[in-house]
Amino acid sequence: MKIAVLGGDGYCGWATALYLSKQGHTVAIVDNFIRRQWDHELGAQTLTPIAPLNERLKVWKKITGHSIDSYVGDITDYEFLCSVIKRFEPEAVIHFAEQRSAPYSMIDQRHAVFTQTNNVVGTLNLLFALREFQPDCHLIKLGTMGEYGTPNIDIEEGYITIEHNGRKDVLPFPKQPGSFYHLSKVHDSHNMMFACKAWNLRATDLNQGVVYGTVTDEVSLDDALINRFDYDEVFGTVLNRFCVEAVIGHPLTVYGTGGQQRGFLDIRDTVRCLELACLNPAAPGECRVYNQFTERFSILELAEIVQKASAKIGLHVEITHLPDPRVEAQEHYYNAKHSKLVDLGLQPHLLSDALLDSLLKVAVKYKDRVDESLIMPRVNWRQTHNDHSHTPQNGNGNGDKPARAAQPAVAGSQRRTR
Amino acid sequence: MKIAVLGGDGYCGWATALYLSKQGHTVAIVDNFIRRQWDHELGAQTLTPIAPLNERLKVWKKITGHSIDSYVGDITDYEFLCSVIKRFEPEAVIHFAEQRSAPYSMIDQRHAVFTQTNNVVGTLNLLFALREFQPDCHLIKLGTMGEYGTPNIDIEEGYITIEHNGRKDVLPFPKQPGSFYHLSKVHDSHNMMFACKAWNLRATDLNQGVVYGTVTDEVSLDDALINRFDYDEVFGTVLNRFCVEAVIGHPLTVYGTGGQQRGFLDIRDTVRCLELACLNPAAPGECRVYNQFTERFSILELAEIVQKASAKIGLHVEITHLPDPRVEAQEHYYNAKHSKLVDLGLQPHLLSDALLDSLLKVAVKYKDRVDESLIMPRVNWRQTHNDHSHTPQNGNGNGDKPARAAQPAVAGSQRRTR
Numbered sequence: 001m002k003i004a005v006l007g008g009d010g011y012c013g014w015a016t017a018l019y020l021s022k023q024g025h026t027v028a029i030v031d032n033f034i035r036r037q038w039d040h041e042l043g044a045q046t047l048t049p050i051a052p053l054n055e056r057l058k059v060w061k062k063i064t065g066h067s068i069d070s071y072v073g074d075i076t077d078y079e080f081l082c083s084v085i086k087r088f089e090p091e092a093v094i095h096f097a098e099q100r101s102a103p104y105s106m107i108d109q110r111h112a113v114f115t116q117t118n119n120v121v122g123t124l125n126l127l128f129a130l131r132e133f134q135p136d137c138h139l140i141k142l143g144t145m146g147e148y149g150t151p152n153i154d155i156e157e158g159y160i161t162i163e164h165n166g167r168k169d170v171l172p173f174p175k176q177p178g179s180f181y182h183l184s185k186v187h188d189s190h191n192m193m194f195a196c197k198a199w200n201l202r203a204t205d206l207n208q209g210v211v212y213g214t215v216t217d218e219v220s221l222d223d224a225l226i227n228r229f230d231y232d233e234v235f236g237t238v239l240n241r242f243c244v245e246a247v248i249g250h251p252l253t254v255y256g257t258g259g260q261q262r263g264f265l266d267i268r269d270t271v272r273c274l275e276l277a278c279l280n281p282a283a284p285g286e287c288r289v290y291n292q293f294t295e296r297f298s299i300l301e302l303a304e305i306v307q308k309a310s311a312k313i314g315l316h317v318e319i320t321h322l323p324d325p326r327v328e329a330q331e332h333y334y335n336a337k338h339s340k341l342v343d344l345g346l347q348p349h350l351l352s353d354a355l356l357d358s359l360l361k362v363a364v365k366y367k368d369r370v371d372e373s374l375i376m377p378r379v380n381w382r383q384t385h386n387d388h389s390h391t392p393q394n395g396n397g398n399g400d401k402p403a404r405a406a407q408p409a410v411a412g413s414q415r416r417t418r
Numbered sequence: 419m420k421i422a423v424l425g426g427d428g429y430c431g432w433a434t435a436l437y438l439s440k441q442g443h444t445v446a447i448v449d450n451f452i453r454r455q456w457d458h459e460l461g462a463q464t465l466t467p468i469a470p471l472n473e474r475l476k477v478w479k480k481i482t483g484h485s486i487d488s489y490v491g492d493i494t495d496y497e498f499l500c501s502v503i504k505r506f507e508p509e510a511v512i513h514f515a516e517q518r519s520a521p522y523s524m525i526d527q528r529h530a531v532f533t534q535t536n537n538v539v540g541t542l543n544l545l546f547a548l549r550e551f552q553p554d555c556h557l558i559k560l561g562t563m564g565e566y567g568t569p570n571i572d573i574e575e576g577y578i579t580i581e582h583n584g585r586k587d588v589l590p591f592p593k594q595p596g597s598f599y600h601l602s603k604v605h606d607s608h609n610m611m612f613a614c615k616a617w618n619l620r621a622t623d624l625n626q627g628v629v630y631g632t633v634t635d636e637v638s639l640d641d642a643l644i645n646r647f648d649y650d651e652v653f654g655t656v657l658n659r660f661c662v663e664a665v666i667g668h669p670l671t672v673y674g675t676g677g678q679q680r681g682f683l684d685i686r687d688t689v690r691c692l693e694l695a696c697l698n699p700a701a702p703g704e705c706r707v708y709n710q711f712t713e714r715f716s717i718l719e720l721a722e723i724v725q726k727a728s729a730k731i732g733l734h735v736e737i738t739h740l741p742d743p744r745v746e747a748q749e750h751y752y753n754a755k756h757s758k759l760v761d762l763g764l765q766p767h768l769l770s771d772a773l774l775d776s777l778l779k780v781a782v783k784y785k786d787r788v789d790e791s792l793i794m795p796r797v798n799w800r801q802t803h804n805d806h807s808h809t810p811q812n813g814n815g816n817g818d819k820p821a822r823a824a825q826p827a828v829a830g831s832q833r834r835t836r
Contacts, residue, residue: 121535153589160580164572172592
């Protein structure tokens with residue numbers, strides 16, 4: 001199967017591209033490397049030293065014999081995107097190519113506008129390009145469980161049957177996203193639903209939970225294939241961050257009470273979910289939604305799990321409660337359905353001691369690369385800055401840290417002149 | 419009360435600015451005149467010959483003694499917008515400053531991207547600017563009844579109580595918008611709900627129905643104050659278009675069966691609704707939603723009403739059914755609530771023979787200005803074009819019409835370099 005992975009140089013994208021290539025699919029990666037630029041902007045870097053994409057792909061070819069083509073460019077550039085679709089003629093497009101950090105979108109006005117413009121325009125362009133050049137191609141788009149927020153009712157997979165005043169309809173599940181990033185995904189979802197209906201496109205919207213882990217069978221084959229492992233407050237997902245905190249002796253940073261419940265999944269399940277979606281395409285005109293996570297934890301539960309696992313390898317770890325920088329309910333009902341991918345054959349890797357051991361081992365191995373000043377939350381939902389020259393406060397007051405300019409690092413076609 | 423009217427040079431904005439000024443409010447108009455640019459782009463013009471804004475305002479001052487300040491610029495330019503908010507210090511901002519045509523958004527990829535970028539960024543900028551410089555200001559934003567689509571249940575005003583699996587919550591009403599324009603309004607609504615919650619802003623989202631009429635007490639005072647009257651397929655609202663068709667002997671152009679039901683209101687009610695919203699501000703942190711229309715008609719019913727009114731003034735009018743260029747249900751359940759503005763004191767001007775007489779009279783008066791080639795629908799939802807150089811087909815095949823380049827006429831800060 002010919003599969004294009006947009007954002008294939010990123011965290012989930014890289015693991016997915018290799019996994020699909022290994023299964024024998026013909027994979028192409030489309031990326032503009034903006035994720036690497038954001039690291040420079042924030043003065044952050046992945047815990048694991050990742051190789052440049054061309055090196056990654058050379059090593060992959062050498063080890064497995066599988067070629068992965070790369071197309072370097074920005075999907076908000078419509079002509080570039082069309083040229084890729086025309087040349088590669090994908091049967092499925094997996095769309096990871098969005099700004100995916102909630103804190104990044106909340107830094108200030110420019111980061112909010114950048115996030116929504118980048119994500120919405122990229123997805124709009126993709127819908128138009130598929131309609132024009134590859135209308136039968138299956139679009140698989142990464143959404144987020146954060147689109148739903150935390151309603152006081154069960155969360156269904158994308159749609160809900162509503163009975164109201166004696167009448168009934170199946171309608172899109174009401175969304176209550178909690179950041180400009182999460183909002184951008186809701187905007188995308190609405191645009192996709194409309195395009196499928198108007199143009200008979202086929203799409204799957206994967207509302208993914210919080211991903212953890214870094215090791216998949218494929219990226220383990222060689223050091224040059226190693227995946228990202230983000231632990232900074234802006235791009236680090238919570239479990240990865242906790243593991244890094246544990247090995248450097250930093251208290252686990254729980255925001256508020258830690259009663260916030262979320263859906264989680266192992267990155268090895270992410271890649272498998274993507275293949276399942278490819279192998280079982282949506283019908284023409286269908287915009288289906290799957291909730292893509294395997295287990296539910298509260299943040300405090302996760303911290304306690306990491307604390308216990310750390311104790312087993314001799315690390316004494318404390319848990320600290322910080323004022324919650326986000327606008328979110330700290331205690332709430334949460335019951336989100338997630339059976340559709342299991343019905344397609346997903347066999348979840350549940351969070352086990354073994355996985356935590358391996359995560360902690362990665363953290364130990366690269367401990368010297370940890371920059372502790374990146375951990376404490378500096379982006380505050382309520383105090384989002386408007387001053388463009390603002391530099392997020394340095395959590396540890398360490399004056400010799402590189403300045404972190406709050407400037408969206410945008411590609412040429414996205415830069416908004418002022 | 420100090421009220422800024424963004425988009426105050428447009429159809430609803432102009433009528434609203436004058437009405438509020440007449441009531442003694444201190445009004446400022448913010449506009450970049452892009453609405454006039456779109457006329458040039460489409461080779462269209464308003465039936466009524468409108469004066470430039472500076473002339474309009476001079477005459478208004480001369481006749482009434484009331485000054486209206488104007489700020490010329492684009493609200494997608496954040497620094498411009500901030501400077502206006504800082505200087506004028508509004509107690510209420512009425513936000514009409516969006517691309518408001520569904521067909522315009524469906525011309526091609528560029529018009530879709532322009533519409534969503536323009537509308538979403540403008541509203542995001544406004545939320546940030548208010549938060550920073552005028553956090554107690556009441557934001558009154560024009561949405562559209564088209565955000566809801568046509569669900570098979572009653573449409574509530576913005577929120578719905580959902581009982582599901584034995585639990586209950588009040589959630590945003592599910593949206594099923596039917597064009598990239600309508601989608602942009604849904605995106606705005608979600609962004610506003612979040613900003614009110616996160617930053618304690620106060621907002622009213624007015625989901626307006628289809629507006630008809632052109633005459634208000636204020637614009638009638640002088641020919642230089644006359645309002646727009648659009649009848650072209652891109653910007654003309656349906657009742658205005660039917661009246662123009664009637665007086666030039668063109669069959670009334672009903673799309674499909676005409677069973678599509680919509681909410682409608684007289685422009686004299688639009689201006690009154692805006693004042694009611696200003697006088698009764700939302701509470702801090704509240705994002706309330708009002709459905710702003712007064713009567714429901716099907717498109718065919720409207721055509722028949724115009725046919726009858728025309729007969730009374732001696733015009734024989736036919737009704738024609740065209741293939742529906744839109745993606746919409748032609749027969750459907752429709753029951754949308756609209757009691758909240760009435761509760762605040764709105765006394766509707768219902769569609770009467772008198773109003774239709776006056777509308778038809780305006781159309782007769784300016785009959786010589788009608789360009790018949792602008793009437794037939796050329797923008798097709800299913801055949802939205804990707805070719806940037808595409809010129810929408812000329813309905814009457816008249817070779818000497820000016821070419822209609824499908825290029826978004828964007829202000830400097832919005833232009834996306836390719």
